[in-house]
Amino acid sequence: MAKKEIPSILIDKIAKSINVEHIIAITIIEKAISGGEFNDFSEAEEWLNTRFIQNCVFIDEEGYAKMCINALKILDKTAATDYGSSRQRDMGQLWADMTRGYLGEYAFKLFLKQKFNIDSELGHERGELKDFLPSDIHKIKRGDDNNWVAPKLNISIKTTKWNGIWLDIPGDQFNHSDIHVFIKIGVGRDHLFAFFKNLSVFKDKILKRGQEIGLLTEQEADLLFDNLPTFYPVPAYICGFVEKNTSFQTLPYGGKKGRLNYNITTWNGQINSGDLDRIKEKENISGKIKFEGIGEFAHDSGYLFNTGNLKYLSNDWENVVKKL
DSSP states (O other), X not given: OOOOOOOHHHHHHHHHHHTOOHXXXXXXXXXXXXXXXXXSGGGHHHHIIIIIGGXXXXXXXXXXXXXXXXXXXXXXXXXXXXXXXXXXXXXXXXXXXXXXXXXXXXXXXHHXXXXXXXXXXXXXXXXXXXXXXXXXXXXXXXXXXXXXXXXXXXXXXXXXXXXXXXXXEXXXXXXXXXXXXXXXXXXXXXXXHHHHHHTTHIIIIIHHHHHHTTSOOHHHHHHHHXXXXXXXXXXXXEEXXXXXXXXXXXXXXXXXXXXXXXXXXXXXXXEOTTHHHHHHHHTTOSSOEEEXXXXXXXXXXXXXXXXXXXXXXXXXXXXXXXXX
């Protein structure tokens, strides 16, 4: 879609529906467009009502606390490096990243309960952390049935921030799970700080200590506390899913050709080593092949889907739940 000014009414509706600032609402809209979830602002109202709002849930402070503690339990079992990178994360960054991932799984747990009356266990027990688990849902319980059973489908859940538009499944992981769910979670870099502020960790411990050692006056401590981020229920957008048993085309891409470079905006299936070179030759590109919003990925084989190619309708989810 050509660059147009986003209608203010659309920004207002999103900001109010999930209680976020306008700048966050703008990011959500821009990334929905970049991901191909809708192509023109004439389609935005339908996207908002039938996809975005219908598939949003909210994680309260208790839910956040559970995921935060669950992530802390296995922190010492987790590699400190980013996937595909040699960058070492410190313990705080690692904890924040793990909590974000767990929040995505918890959001799907809420989604199953609120939409389909299915309880689920995420299986965040302390133990050896494997490189890849085929299912993030370990047990389910339907309606008033008191019996917990193993699900008949393996469901993998991948979580990103509001600016994510690619469900990226490296290597052979795609074939290990039956359903791959993509979730956008409304937490930024400061989500742990907001949680700690809510628990009065700063007011009663850190800032109080600052006053005791003469580093802060009471007024300075109050000002620092007030300027810290405030905790609000965390919005999560269950963006959609893709099924393993789906037929995909070879080189399932789409994009925009520039004077020198080519920008890939859609992909719907397998990606293999050498595919970008094939596209470069096919499109007669002398420059670079880049992916919308990210540039390049840390791997060159696996499966890749833009958000516009994910299934998300109520009927799509109902078909999954019947098999679950």
